Amino acid sequence: MSAQRPDDPQQWPRYGQPLPPQPPRSPHRGRTAVLALAAAAAVGVGAVGLGTMGFGLGAQHAQPAAGKAGWPAPLVQPVGNSKTAATQPNAAAMDTAVQGVIPGLVNVNSELGMQGAETAGTGIVLTSDGEILTNNHVVTGATDISVTDLGNGQTYPATVVGYDRSQDVAVLKLSGASGLQTAPIGNSDSATVGEQIAGVGNAGGTGQPSVAAGRVTALGQTITASDESSGSSEQLQGLIQIAANIQPGDSGGPLIDSSGQVIGMDTAASTNYRFRMQRGGAQSGGGQGFAIPINQALSIAHDIDSGNRSATVHIGATPFLGVSVSTSDGVGAVVQQVVSGGPAAQLGLAAGDVITAADGNRIDSATALTNSMDSYKPGDRVTFKWTDPQSGAQQGQVALGTGPVG
Structure with a gap:
């Protein structure tokens, strides 16, 4: 089965009413995230002219960017049972839920100065003064970060408060932000197999909100993502597995339940990446995604916000x-x-x-x-x-x- 990280520039079906179009971005924006996820180990110690992130998660891309056919694709390996299936959620109910969460989201655009590239992802607004939760791989390698709030349409410069590469979590702080609408945070412990969900994000880096509707197919999943070119790998545990077409650009966006509560943060997808079940379960087709449970992500965000540096949490x-x-x-x-x-x-x-x-x-x-x-x-x-x-x-x-x- 193939797998992909949500950060590519291709156009995908939208769900619900999109916001007014934003000014067009570089046609390479989404695909450069592929680069950004193809060499994380190198960047962690100061890579030059390579990718920005090495382990396969929500924003990895299996296809090389235009004109960069030589870029390698990370390998993502899910571990544990993977149940597929189910019907699509009720469109009207999920549309209402989606419209309620969109004002509490942001588009995250990172300039990779050392690579001469850009990446696009999504973020979740945690505080009215601009604390943002996103995936670490969305900002890995960034030399400049700008964030556009979907609630007020304004763009702010952002800095990274801290990150945990091993858990693919980062916290950003917007400069000069106030009065932002925050996302409705739910309880990921209440997630159940079969329930209706939707992943909301910035598919393709277009700047317009996109939605991938589906269902929870498994809980407590583990995936290992490897960069075959650098040998770097990381493992994420306790993930929510979903049957939904999470796409490049959706990384860092919310996974919401049918009531519009955020129960996870989208981080990996299986559209173009190869997944290999290591024990139990059978190979399944495309359209499988993974999200970090929101309780888990917020626990890490709290450590970052509190300045609690550890073996995995980096501050500043x-x-x-x-x-x-x-x-x-x-x-x-x-x-x-x-x-x-x-x-x-x-x-x-x-x-x-x-x-x-x-x-x-x-x-x-x-x-x-x-x-x-x-x-x-x-x-x-x-x-x-x-x-x-x-x-x-x-x-x-x-x-x-x-x-x-x-």
Whole structure:
């Protein structure tokens, strides 16, 4: 079965009444999110000229952007039983529910300065002064973020308060926002298999709200998303599985029940990605999606908002090493590119070197290096060990810079 992350620029069927059209965006906007999700591990440590996010979630794309046929597609693997099925929900009732949630949503547009690209996603308004819940992969690699509120039509600059890459959750703060309508938050513990739902978002990055109606097909699901080019992977657990056509651009948008309450945050879809059931269940066709239960997402958002940094929760600016890396059979993180003048260049790292440790902690993969960077902040001095193909074992210390988000 194929799977896709919601962030592509294709046109998909709309459900309910769309808002007035927004000014047209770059024709590559949605598809660049594919790039953004194809190399997360690299960006976590300062990738250049590659993707922005490595694990397959709500905004991954299996199809390369126009003119970029060489971009690899992440592999998403769901774990656990996957029940498909059901009929479509009552259109009139769901339309009413959808119209009630739209004013509490935002479109999130990220500029990826190091890639010369843009991505589009969705966000959920948590507070009237502009605290926004979205997927981490929607803003990964961003050097500039602008957010358009669907309730008042205004666009605001945004900063990232913090993120948890392992859970694909990020919290944004809008500058100068007040009086925003918040989304109606429900209780994901009340979700049941078979109930009618709808995923609301910004499919295709057009700026107009879109809706994918369907039903809950399974609870407590786990998916592993891998970037075959960098070797980076992450696993999301406890997800709500749905039979609904979640599309690129819907990432970070709400999954609502028939009463219009937000019970989840859309994060992964199966339109173009290949899913492989690892235990139990049978392969199912396209149109399957996954959402992070809203209770789970809000718990992480609370930690971020409270400044509770942890092994997975990063607060504030992203540290920057200035390399793109791939995995080398458990040996370490293989340097592919080095940013001129960056911390890695100052260390003397070059393409082909293999990073094996950071402050004494073993680095055995691209993912390990990315995760290790989350425990630091810009300005921290870190001692790295690496192997130079010509000179052998090397060691050096350098101050990390400030890089793109996540």
